Amino acid sequence: MKKYLFLIIGLIGLVGMSGCKKTEVVETAIMPNKTFIYTVDGNSSGWKYSPDGLTLQYDINLPELEQYYLEQGNVSVAISLDDETSYEILPATFNGYAYSVNYTTGFVSLKVEDPLLDPDFELVPPGDKIVVKIVLSDSDYIE
Secondary structure, three states: OHHHHHHHHHHHHHHHHHOOOOOOOOOOOOOOOEEEEEEEOOOOOOOEEOOOOOEEEEEEEOOOOOHHHHHOOEEEEEEEOOOOOOOEEOOEEEOOEEEEEEEEOOEEEEEEEOOOOOOOOOOOOOOOOEEEEEEEEOOOOOO
């Protein structure tokens, strides 16, 4: 009987040990996100019409937006029209305007247009102060 008890304990130990797995934690050297806050005056002369007059654009100079973020990082843009009580992640439509964003090395372009492309709609600068939050994030690029 002792012989079988020893065998049962041995089998339980073997089954229990085979379920264990060594896990190696490797920390990566990803840099923390970078967040930039800009206040855009809705009446600013920085708003420019597209040649067809259907889009307004405001360019934000952001030298930290390097080629790395275009190729493998991440750029997120959100705007607040209520003094940073809340943010809308772009693209978004509110207050009768469609807001979107384009970016390239060194610049983020905030765009505003009529979401219905109504030819009778008069597109004017938003008029209110807009707070723009730009977040540059590092990312592991996987091919």
